[in-house]
Amino acid sequence: MKTVLIGVGQAGGKLTRALVDFDERMEFGAILGAVGVNSAKADLSDLPFETVLVGQDRVKGHGVGGDNELGAAVMDADRREVLSALDGSVTAEADAVFVVAGLGGGTGSGGAPVLVRELKRIYDVPVYALGVLPGRNEGAMYQVNAGRSLKTVAREADSLLLVDNDAFRSSGESVEQGFDAINDAIAQRVGLLFASGEAVGGVAESVVDSSEVINTLRSGGIAALGYAAAESAEDAEGNINTVMSTTRRALLTGTSLPEASKSDAALLVVAGEPDKIPRKGVERARRWVEEETGSQQVRGGDFPLQSGRIASLILLGGVERSDRLEAFMQRARDAAKEADGTEEREDPTDMWSTDQLDDLI
Numbered sequence: 001m002k003t004v005l006i007g008v009g010q011a012g013g014k015l016t017r018a019l020v021d022f023d024e025r026m027e028f029g030a031i032l033g034a035v036g037v038n039s040a041k042a043d044l045s046d047l048p049f050e051t052v053l054v055g056q057d058r059v060k061g062h063g064v065g066g067d068n069e070l071g072a073a074v075m076d077a078d079r080r081e082v083l084s085a086l087d088g089s090v091t092a093e094a095d096a097v098f099v100v101a102g103l104g105g106g107t108g109s110g111g112a113p114v115l116v117r118e119l120k121r122i123y124d125v126p127v128y129a130l131g132v133l134p135g136r137n138e139g140a141m142y143q144v145n146a147g148r149s150l151k152t153v154a155r156e157a158d159s160l161l162l163v164d165n166d167a168f169r170s171s172g173e174s175v176e177q178g179f180d181a182i183n184d185a186i187a188q189r190v191g192l193l194f195a196s197g198e199a200v201g202g203v204a205e206s207v208v209d210s211s212e213v214i215n216t217l218r219s220g221g222i223a224a225l226g227y228a229a230a231e232s233a234e235d236a237e238g239n240i241n242t243v244m245s246t247t248r249r250a251l252l253t254g255t256s257l258p259e260a261s262k263s264d265a266a267l268l269v270v271a272g273e274p275d276k277i278p279r280k281g282v283e284r285a286r287r288w289v290e291e292e293t294g295s296q297q298v299r300g301g302d303f304p305l306q307s308g309r310i311a312s313l314i315l316l317g318g319v320e321r322s323d324r325l326e327a328f329m330q331r332a333r334d335a336a337k338e339a340d341g342t343e344e345r346e347d348p349t350d351m352w353s354t355d356q357l358d359d360l361i
Helices: 009-026 070-078 079-085 107-122 140-156 179-195 210-216 236-250 279-294 324-340
Strands: 003-008 029-038 050-053 096-102 127-133 161-163 222-231 266-271 296-302 311-316
Touching: 003 107, 009 029, 009 096, 009 107, 009 127, 009 179, 029 079, 029 107, 029 140, 050 079, 070 079, 070 140, 070 266, 079 107, 096 107, 096 210, 107 127, 107 140, 127 296, 140 161, 140 266, 140 324, 161 324, 179 222, 179 266, 179 311, 210 266, 210 296, 210 311, 222 236, 236 266, 236 279, 236 311, 266 279, 279 296
Parallel strands: 003 029, 003 096, 029 050, 096 127, 127 161, 161 222, 266 296
Antiparallel strands: 222 311, 266 311
């Protein structure tokens, strides 16, 4: 899947850099170009691709201080400069554009939905968002920012691939201590998704291509990505149980949005050496995913990759029913209520329409 990335804000820029590094290291060639966008000049200095500083006339390169309404305003004011930086990147070869952002900060959470809306107005390829939720201990402002941004991006983007920071945090480790490790883990999973169908390591028996990813995300809303890997046996027959076990772990304990297992659509990608991927195992795992997710739209296929391991990658489309997501939105509503001093209503509205978390645009 050929993609163009736009990293917005500090977290979005760092994750975009991790994605580019992984794609280059693996020699996938799935990322056609990348741009970093921020209102803080210092956060752009170490990004190894083109960058755009927004909001210079208002914040003088010092950032928006966590104010995502200001983040949205400066992105809207300077959107033409950002679009100019994309010239030559979104070519006929591009299958999609991904806007990458941490949803808790100011520039990322405010600027991402503005940029997604503008990109959809201009380009006819799908425009997706890759959004990172703040951890539980990152403070009330970040929870409110993320709740508002998530609600707005989910409406504007063709799909929002969501990552919960807490899903990747090691026991006893703070989010701050683990940012680089978290970014590397996310980059590995999302990078493999981008590379699916590029046939970088051989000829797949049942190829996965970009259309499978796009069709899985077609229903819009929230998406999640699961991953697990294990040592490969010497032959395909010996990997039948391996494929089943990695698929189970990918869905039940390895998703970017924990406890998100019910979905509208799903895609199972089994990566490994072509002659060691068991067709029987892939089909059995695909049927299990169908039963577990409750979806009748479960696609499956191979990703040839020269490796001594077997990996299962599961893309879930339409996971709005996730208990984890509802718990986060409630946390954001509680933080918003505390900030404005109002009492919670007896019958809170649905998480996508609650007026306790206003849209950003």
